[in-house]
Amino acid sequence: MTGTRKVQRSSGGVYDLGLHEVCGPKYRRPILGGRVAVRLDELIRQKVDEKGWEIVALEVMPDHVRLFVKHDPKSSASCAANQFKGFTSRVLQAEFPHLKSRMPTLWSSYFAASVGAVSTATVEKYINTQWERAGKKEKGDAS
Structure with a gap:
């Protein structure tokens, strides 16, 4: 979604809400x-x-x-983060027992920032170039 602004419409208004979230184990x-x-x-x-x-x-x-997600106005940053963290934690720990045995709690806290102070293209490029930064391993190296 680079270039022109894409807005969503609801019965009560028009919105363009972007959220940059970072969650770590x-x-x-x-x-x-x-x-x-x-x-x-x-x-x-x-x-x-x-x-x-x-x-x-x-x-x-x-x-x-790292996730850049466009969401509805009824969903707060904490709501979005908790949706991802709770759901993925339950499923991943059930499907990959070694995760539960190593860490009873999969996720730590999260970082969330609304995207507005910088352009959508800037945040998108930042996330999409994570693997190009110095010192990073190739995508998919860790197991």
Whole structure:
């Protein structure tokens, strides 16, 4: 979604709400690689579809997740983060028992910022170029 502004309409108004969220596993452990990363990506997309939101950019890194999502005005940043964290934690720990045995709580706190002070394109580019930054391993290296 680069270039022109895309607004959503509801019965009560018009909105364009973007949220940049970062969530990391407890102690920022690099456990989000391989099959876990693939499944986490699927689960986040499933939750976004369920809520009727839109993913602008999503990257699952070994030790954190960056998400730029467009959401409805009824959903706060904390609501969105908790939707992702609670749902993905339950499913991932059920499907990957080693996650539960290593860490009873999968996620630590989150960072959320509304996208408005910088352009949508800037946030999207920042998230999409995570793997190009110095010192980063290749995408999918961690297991």
